[in-house]
Amino acid sequence: GESVGLHLPTLSVQEGDNSIINCAYSNSASDYFIWYKQESGKGPQFIIDIRSNMDKRQGQRVTVLLNKTVKHLSLQIAATQPGDSAVYFCAENSSYKLIFGSGTRLLVRP
Amino acid sequence: KAGVTQTPRYLIKTRGQQVTLSCSPISGHRSVSWYQQTPGQGLQFLFEYFSETQRNKGNFPGRFSGRQFSNSRSEMNVSTLELGDSALYLCASSYTGGVDEQFFGPGTRLTVL
Numbered sequence: 123g124e125s126v127g128l129h130l131p132t133l134s135v136q137e138g139d140n141s142i143i144n145c146a147y148s149n150s151a152s153d154y155f156i157w158y159k160q161e162s163g164k165g166p167q168f169i170i171d172i173r174s175n176m177d178k179r180q181g182q183r184v185t186v187l188l189n190k191t192v193k194h195l196s197l198q199i200a201a202t203q204p205g206d207s208a209v210y211f212c213a214e215n216s217s218y219k220l221i222f223g224s225g226t227r228l229l230v231r232p
Numbered sequence: 233k234a235g236v237t238q239t240p241r242y243l244i245k246t247r248g249q250q251v252t253l254s255c256s257p258i259s260g261h262r263s264v265s266w267y268q269q270t271p272g273q274g275l276q277f278l279f280e281y282f283s284e285t286q287r288n289k290g291n292f293p294g295r296f297s298g299r300q301f302s303n304s305r306s307e308m309n310v311s312t313l314e315l316g317d318s319a320l321y322l323c324a325s326s327y328t329g330g331v332d333e334q335f336f337g338p339g340t341r342l343t344v345l
Binding site: 167 | 236263265267274275276277280282287288290322324329330331333334335336337338339
């Protein structure tokens with residue numbers, strides 16, 4: 123499959139452990155934030171979103187935290203599984219466009 | 233419901249040529265966005281269309297253009313190709329393009345030789 127990014131920061135975790143991926147965003151006026159997962163050869167896939175009037179949102183095994191004071195997002199994945207291995211991007215939605223972070227590669231060790 | 237489809241999936245062109253990429257959004261979606269993905273620059277916004285109107289444009293030269301048809305299908309065109317245009321071009325669709333989920337297609341891998 124295609125290489126998404128050759129020089130991405132990498133997070134390596136043991137299967138079953140929790141993962142935390144961090145992201146800083148740029149526009150303090152952005153009001154909608156999304157985490158995407160991208161596997162090799164595929165387009166980004168929606169994981170979870172959060173609006174600026176919230177500071178936490180939970181999904182199935184995933185939690186997103188938003189700190190507007192320092193313009194920081196984090197994605198927490200509980201009980202990380204081999205299928206979670208991918209590149210993860212945060213994105214902010216501003217004026218009908220998504221502004222993506224640089225991405226983090228998550229490697230899950232068996 | 234069928235996902236976002238992009239054609240072709242792979243394309244090889246030479247410098248100076250032009251190329252047209254196609255995107256069919258999910259049925260009912262009226263917003264289509266295009267992104268360029270490269271290892272060096274990551275994912276960058278090209279433009280967004282809603283009901284055949286371009287609502288936003290990224291910071292790309294005029295060689296990059298797009299359009300949307302009445303059935304919401306979209307095309308993007310790159311003229312006078314340069315080596316640096318080699319990238320994965322991704323299309324995303326959503327109902328309104330605002331605070332709603334955007335669904336991405338698999339992308340078109342363009343290689344410029």
